[in-house]
Amino acid sequence: MIGIPQYIERFQEKNNAKDCTGKHVVIIGGTRGLGAATAEKFAKLGASVTFVGRSQKAGDIVLRNCRANSPLAAKATFSHVLGNLSLLSEAAQVADQLDTAIAQTHRGIDALVLTAGCYGSSSTYSILGGTVKTQEQLDQWFSLLFLSRFLVIQRLMPWLKQRPGSRVINILRAGSRGSLDIDNLSMDGKSNLETISSMGLYLDATTLSLAERHHEQAFYHITAGPMVPHPVVEDTEHFPLLAWVERTLRPWLYSQSVSAYDAAEAVVYVAIQPEFGPAHSGTLMSERLENLPLTEFMRSPDTHDRIWRYALNEISFKLPNEVAKFQYASLDGDDLTNEIQITHEMYSQ
Numbered sequence: 001m002i003g004i005p006q007y008i009e010r011f012q013e014k015n016n017a018k019d020c021t022g023k024h025v026v027i028i029g030g031t032r033g034l035g036a037a038t039a040e041k042f043a044k045l046g047a048s049v050t051f052v053g054r055s056q057k058a059g060d061i062v063l064r065n066c067r068a069n070s071p072l073a074a075k076a077t078f079s080h081v082l083g084n085l086s087l088l089s090e091a092a093q094v095a096d097q098l099d100t101a102i103a104q105t106h107r108g109i110d111a112l113v114l115t116a117g118c119y120g121s122s123s124t125y126s127i128l129g130g131t132v133k134t135q136e137q138l139d140q141w142f143s144l145l146f147l148s149r150f151l152v153i154q155r156l157m158p159w160l161k162q163r164p165g166s167r168v169i170n171i172l173r174a175g176s177r178g179s180l181d182i183d184n185l186s187m188d189g190k191s192n193l194e195t196i197s198s199m200g201l202y203l204d205a206t207t208l209s210l211a212e213r214h215h216e217q218a219f220y221h222i223t224a225g226p227m228v229p230h231p232v233v234e235d236t237e238h239f240p241l242l243a244w245v246e247r248t249l250r251p252w253l254y255s256q257s258v259s260a261y262d263a264a265e266a267v268v269y270v271a272i273q274p275e276f277g278p279a280h281s282g283t284l285m286s287e288r289l290e291n292l293p294l295t296e297f298m299r300s301p302d303t304h305d306r307i308w309r310y311a312l313n314e315i316s317f318k319l320p321n322e323v324a325k326f327q328y329a330s331l332d333g334d335d336l337t338n339e340i341q342i343t344h345e346m347y348s349q
């Protein structure tokens with residue numbers, strides 16, 4: 001894209017006028033792409049940032065950039081937690097580590113951004129290679145894009161509650177059209193592409209369910225939009241043809257996209273600007289931050305509830321001790337055991 005689009009310039013101008021000193025932001029998927037750009041922008045505004053990602057090397061670069069960007073007077077801190085969120089067990093360990101670190105240093109989270117995904121790396125091309133089941137017998141994208149995000153949000157909820165008005169921002173594809181087979185929410189027998197293209201619906205439903213349950217926080221799901229991908233095909237050895245196609249199309253691809261740094265302005269805007277409060281909203285937005293209408297399928301509270309229960313059931317089945325740590329998962333706040341019991345019964349019928 002030639003130059004910065006006007007809507008991003010507007011976000012940038014307002015973001016630059018904010019001081020985020022004293023705020024703490026957690027980014028799931030902060031070692032590259034949009035997550036890394038978001039971390040660096042928050043650092044520039046004075047916030048402390050904790051981010052998660054698998055690559056130590058990429059994380060070290062982000063840490064260095066954050067420290068270099070951060071105003072000295074802000075006394076902000078930056079840390080990288082290593083973990084592979086395609087595995088629920090690792091997502092739980094990451095949550096444990098975040099818990100400990102936040103208890104010691106920050107005592108709260110002002111914004112939780114979940115962006116770890118499957119775009120712009122060689123892993124994207126594994127989508128073409130068929131479904132990959134993890135050692136937990138779950139589809140890797142299903143775990144990464146939905147179940148792990150669900151688990152991490154639940155686990156970090158007490159820290160979000162410490163900061164009234166805190167915000168949870170999921171980045172994927174909001175306001176997706178279509179529907180899900182509500183009796184096959186585990187997407188058994190579906191292709192990789194079908195699974196990935198449905199993940200937006202799971203996150204839409206989760207965003208709305210969270211807003212129904214937690215009235216002091218705000219929940220957003222934003223479409224990532226066309227972003228310049230970071231090195232698209234790293235694996236030229238296994239995907240030579242795709243690497244060649246990508247190199248050939250790159251000038252065109254880039255002319256249609258914004259940089260991750262520009263896209264990050266929208267994420268930061270939603271996280272800090274007053275127009276995106278007050279709390280108690282479940283909002284689906286385009287990359288321009290325009291509200292997206294709920295589709296007929298998404299308008300049904302029953303849909304949200306079924307997806308919510310499905311996630312609780314799947315996580316409690318894979319990690320029996322984990323849901324006991326979800327302190328704020330039930331609608332009335334203190335009846336989680338009952339909710340899980342009902343859910344188990346629903347699924348065992």
Ligand SMILES: NC(=O)c1ccc[n+]([C@@H]2O[C@H](COP(=O)([O-])OP(=O)(O)OC[C@H]3O[C@@H](n4cnc5c(N)ncnc54)[C@H](OP(=O)(O)O)[C@@H]3O)[C@@H](O)[C@H]2O)c1
Nearest residue numbers: 029031032033034053054055084085116117118119224227
């Ligand atoms: N870029 C676009 O145009 C576009 C379009 C549509 C949707 N999206 C979605 O928007 C989001 C942001 O896209 P993006 O281009 O910034 O990057 P991305 O390649 O999808 O990944 C961003 C981050 O996720 C981390 N990550 C990936 N797999 C992980 C795993 N298994 N466990 C832990 N961390 C993992 C990566 O770090 P490590 O490799 O260090 O783990 C990286 O920090 C993604 O969810 C993507 O699917 C993007």
